[in-house]
Amino acid sequence: MPKVTEDYKEKRRVEILKKAEAVFIEKGFSHTTMTDIVNATGLSRGGLYHYFSNTDELYQAIIHEKDKSAEEYFNQLLDGFETAWEGLDTYLNEVEKALINSSTSFASVNLEYFIIGRHAEGRRDFISERYKQAIGHFTKLLGKGVEQGEFKPIQPVDAIANYLINIVDSMHIQLLVIDKEQSYISEQIEGVRIYLKRVLGKG
Amino acid sequence: MPKVTEDYKEKRRVEILKKAEAVFIEKGFSHTTMTDIVNATGLSRGGLYHYFSNTDELYQAIIHEKDKSAEEYFNQLLDGFETAWEGLDTYLNEVEKALINSSTSFASVNLEYFIIGRHAEGRRDFISERYKQAIGHFTKLLGKGVEQGEFKPIQPVDAIANYLINIVDSMHIQLLVIDKEQSYISEQIEGVRIYLKRVLGKG
Structure with missing residues (x-):
């Protein structure tokens, strides 16, 4: 298994934020769910929740x-x-x-x-x-x-x-x-x- | 039965609006329901809906x-x-x-x-x-x-x-x-x- 470096995790985190920003702009904050973010990032549910717990x-x-x-x-x-x-x-x-x-x-x-x-x-x-x-x-x-x-x-x-x-x-x-x-x-x-x-x- | 004049109806309408305004300010627009307005005005449900159908x-x-x-x-x-x-x-x-x-x-x-x-x-x-x-x-x-x-x-x-x-x-x-x-x-x-x-x- 490859070593997951801090650097890799930070990059992944910033990628998630970019995708989330686009979803927020498109759907508005209150109409965005964590499922929308899962779909936009292509991560698994667990993968996303590893980084963020809610919108x-x-x-x-x-x-x-x-x-x-x-x-x-x-x-x-x-x-x-x-x-x-x-x-x-x-x-x-x-x-x-x-x-x-x-x-x-x-x-x-x-x-x-x-x-x-x-x-x-x-x-x-x-x-x-x-x-x-x-x-x-x-x-x-x-x-x-x-x-x-x-x-x-x-x-x-x-x-x-x-x-x-x-x-x-x-x-x-x-x-x-x-x-x-x-x-x-x-x-x-x-x-x-x-x-x-x-x-x-x-x- | 007393004759309900246009003037009376208009006064009642403006009174409802004043009460509704206070409710909107207190609760915010999206959290205000028609029931809140009924309660604030003291009108019956039918009485309110005679004037307005929704928030x-x-x-x-x-x-x-x-x-x-x-x-x-x-x-x-x-x-x-x-x-x-x-x-x-x-x-x-x-x-x-x-x-x-x-x-x-x-x-x-x-x-x-x-x-x-x-x-x-x-x-x-x-x-x-x-x-x-x-x-x-x-x-x-x-x-x-x-x-x-x-x-x-x-x-x-x-x-x-x-x-x-x-x-x-x-x-x-x-x-x-x-x-x-x-x-x-x-x-x-x-x-x-x-x-x-x-x-x-x-x-």
């Missing part, structure tokens, strides 16, 4: 992977550019592209998980924790600009970070119900840029 | 009432002030108050109805129709300012209206999971004002 665990593991990527991504935005504005601007360009090009979005799954779980203490904490992580990424990036004397914010940096996350999230939600052509995504992203320049004392 | 009908009737009020409200913003900016500013003040003071919000019910129904053609149309109505109110108000030479927008008025609705909606959603004290509502509303002044060529 809640799968969802949270997907988010954990996404958070790791987000962490890396924001570190690049923070360190990969000379100015904080270049980092912010790159972020907005990439969000715009993602919103315009992607036909399927995990946003609906997040929203569903969130709205169904809003009364469940554990889920509320999980979601609120993630929100605060996202705020943290942006306050870091904005803070860099303040330190370098590049930004002279006329509002608290935390408030600006909140606003930024909210307006971007709301576009993800809008696209779930309004056609892209009627959603003015590029103009709204430009609107965020206009807001940021003003509130960061850049013009 | 979907109840929800849509509540929204219809809210839309009527919104229509009146926006007409006041449009006609009750000399400048369009005063109308917009009043709107933002009132949204701020509503977000800070209300402990219970229909936003969660709307979001739930929306997220559950995102794959159902009929619901998607219903939601998208309402979104467009809201856009219409703001484009009218912004258009008044343009006509009067008060606003010189640097972006399409429709895009600004989209943005405005998105950022306000997102604050309603944020409050479902983040405590008010950590949500920077007043600062974000001020952020919307800063954005609007800039994008409308007011400073």
